[in-house]
Amino acid sequence: EVQLVESGGGLVKPGGSLRLSCAASEMTFRNYGMSWVRQAPGKGLEWVSSSSSSGSYKFYAESVKGRFTISRDNAKSLLFLQMNNLRVEDTAVYFCAREGDDTLTGYSPSWFDPWGQGTLVTVSS
Amino acid sequence: EIVLTQSPATLSMSPEDRATLSCRASQSVTSNLAWYQQKPGQAPRLLIYGASTRATGIPARFTGSGSGTEFTLTISGLQSEDFAVYYCQHYNDWPYTFGQGTKLEIE
Numbered sequence: 001e002v003q004l005v006e007s008g009g010g011l012v013k014p015g016g017s018l019r020l021s022c023a024a025s026e027m028t029f030r031n032y033g034m035s036w037v038r039q040a041p042g043k044g045l046e047w048v049s050s051s052s053s054s055g056s057y058k059f060y061a062e063s064v065k066g067r068f069t070i071s072r073d074n075a076k077s078l079l080f081l082q083m084n085n086l087r088v089e090d091t092a093v094y095f096c097a098r099e100g101d102d103t104l105t106g107y108s109p110s111w112f113d114p115w116g117q118g119t120l121v122t123v124s125s
Numbered sequence: 126e127i128v129l130t131q132s133p134a135t136l137s138m139s140p141e142d143r144a145t146l147s148c149r150a151s152q153s154v155t156s157n158l159a160w161y162q163q164k165p166g167q168a169p170r171l172l173i174y175g176a177s178t179r180a181t182g183i184p185a186r187f188t189g190s191g192s193g194t195e196f197t198l199t200i201s202g203l204q205s206e207d208f209a210v211y212y213c214q215h216y217n218d219w220p221y222t223f224g225q226g227t228k229l230e231i232e
Contacts, residue, residue: 035221045161045169045212047221059219095168109216111159113171113180 002027002114004096009119016086016123022079022096022116029077030054033099033107036070036081038092039118046092049081050099052107064090086123093118127151127215131224137232142203146227148196148213157217160189160198163226164209172211173198200229 008020022034036048049070050059058070069082079096097112128151138144148158156176161169171180173189176196186207188199200207208231213224 044226045163045214045223047214047223050219050221061220109157109218109221111171111174111214111216112161112169113174115168115170117168 002098004098004114004116006094006096006116006119009094009121011122011124012086013125014086014088014123017082017084018086018121020081020083020094020096020119020121022081024077024079024098027077027098029072030074031101031103033102033110034070034072034079035097035099035112036079036094037097037112037115038090038094038121040089040092043092048094051079053102057107083121086121088123091121091123093120126220127154127217127222129213129215129222129224131211131213131227133227134225135228135230137230138203139232140203140205144200144203144207144229146198146200146211146229148191148198148224150194150196150215153193154215154217156192157215158189158191158196159214159216160187161212161214162207162209163212169212203229205231 003025005023035050051070067085071080095118097115100110130149132147158176160173163169177189186201190197210226
């Protein structure tokens with residue numbers, strides 16, 4: 001069974017930085033696009049960022065563009081989200097999620113399956 | 126950015142009832158629409174992709190339909206484990222967006 005396990009969340013002051021990690025297992029990580037999706041307390045889901053399997057293509061929500069960077073280490077089956085200049089409104093549970101296998105057809109938009117259990121990021125002074 | 130509007134915000138039903146959830150897109154997403162179920166404290170779970178294809182392991186009582194801008198998730202014969210929040214998501218292009226969710230609660 002595919003497993004995605006996020007880590008790296010915590011409490012940080014406004015303007016601070018955090019790096020989230022997502023460890024994948026039981027899947028050929030290097031074949032799949034991956035995304036980060038967040039959920040503020042008591043709110044709905046918000047897509048944050050996506051990466052193609054190779055890491056060559058990256059997309060960001062306008063709300064995080066210029067502050068967050070998605071990256072991956074395919075040799076270690078790890079996905080990262082570097083979050084800089086954090087704001088109070090970035091407080092949320094951050095989920096990583098798998099997209100489609102893009103090795104044959106190229107990177108294209110996809111649904112998310114499965115999801116990790118999430119890691120909580122709290123931005124507060 | 127494509128806006129997805131889900132209705133109703135809350136749906137009160139009884140076990141064994143049939144629930145109908147709606148998702149409307151601000152512009153056509155063809156069939157590039159997914160549905161997710163989320164229970165408190167858990168990650169979302171994929172139910173439907175391609176507007177009407179059930180994900181692996183999803184019971185047949187979950188049915189997705191629609192295309193273009195109007196989509197429906199129907200749950201026939203509600204079971205106790207089906208009471209949760211449901212989200213639609215388009216993947217027609219980036220940025221992806223989600224609907225605001227429909228909470229399915231026990232009446």
